[in-house]
Amino acid sequence: MDNLTKRFLKYISFDTKSDPEKGEQQKPSTEGQLVLAKELKNELEDFGLKAEINAEGFVFAKIPANSDKNLPIIGFISHMDTSPEMYGKIDNPQIINYQGGDIKLNEEKSIKVDEFPYLNKLIGTTLITTRGESLLGADDKAGISAIMNAVEYIVNNPDFKHGEICIAFTPDEEIGTGCDTFDVKKFGADFAYTIDGGILGELEYESFNAADAKITIHGKSIHPGSAKNIMINSITVANEFDRLLGSVRRPEHTEGYEGFFHLLSINGDIETTKMEYIIRDHDRDTFEKMKEEIQNNAEYLNTKYGNIVEVKISDSYYNMGDVIKDHMDIVNYAKQAMENLDIKPLISPIRGGTDGSKLSFMGLPCPNIFTGGMNFHGVYELIPIEHMKKSSKVVLEIIKLVEESK
CATH class of the missing domain: 3.30.70.360 (Alpha-Beta Plaits)
Known part of the structure; x- marks a missing residue:
């Protein structure tokens, strides 16, 4: 089993369900998010990076530049919490070499092709699903996994040239309070991407107000x-x-x-x-x-x-597109990265919000990139491992494109 999949399976075993009733009084809203934050900090330090957890539960780290070019500082962000709508921990997900047809979760529940016809496009992939008793947690532990996989590649391949790279893992995105106290100045990036989208190819820079x-x-x-x-x-x-x-x-x-x-x-x-x-x-x-x-x-x-x-x-x-429209170069980096990897960019407005919706108005333009997950916030959630890997490759390709553009 590859490292990305191992990480994902480990992260979803942490109960990080956020709590809207506590979100305005304490940060993070649940203790489980701090437990995962400490695990992520330790992993980043094992890579040789300096990492920290601040008082609100944010995990911050930086990868020093190894290029002699004057490059913009890029950030990558994913959130640690899962939706308060359902139990936020799973120890026994299914891993399926999908060959078509309905996917049985348990005796009562199945992911049915007639309800979810896009399953026909996933034939031949390896799917991770629930067993019908909890959500999976791909929103957004798939994003964390994709970023950590990219970090591992960067630190293990010194010939991969890049500017300074900032990493953040945030609490309480699902209840809308997480990034209220995000320290943009401390983070230090010129622009960033949330790795928090859905299906393969999603690229979003507009959100709801x-x-x-x-x-x-x-x-x-x-x-x-x-x-x-x-x-x-x-x-x-x-x-x-x-x-x-x-x-x-x-x-x-x-x-x-x-x-x-x-x-x-x-x-x-x-x-x-x-x-x-x-x-x-x-x-x-x-x-x-x-x-x-x-x-x-x-x-x-x-x-x-x-x-x-x-x-x-x-x-x-607010709609982050009102800010990002003046920084379309960062959208174009992501679009070109996907095209370079033979991924068709699916540019559409988010019918919701991400941490980028707030961060963009705090001075950090922040489009959103796919993780590969589907059916978030419920027992029918699933993710193809291959698509999660492609999300991680997009992160690396964006870094490469920025370095080559200067």
């Missing part, structure tokens, strides 16, 4: 026998609030550059109902109007029922 909206509706509970013209059922008002947003701009009805309102949760009784939405759109003006729409709907209901709706909206991240 994102916000959270928390709605609290205060009703008035009266005995139903004498409730006429007095009772205000907060659950009913909550349903009315949701209907005002319409049924079209929802995740299940949108794609590409189309934004949405997504109702994540609704909990309540007659007296109090709480709702939580995420708001997403690639266009900043449309995004701002969507936030205004939430506020306007609340004002309408407050006029109708008498100041019973409270709204709290907080921005999460």
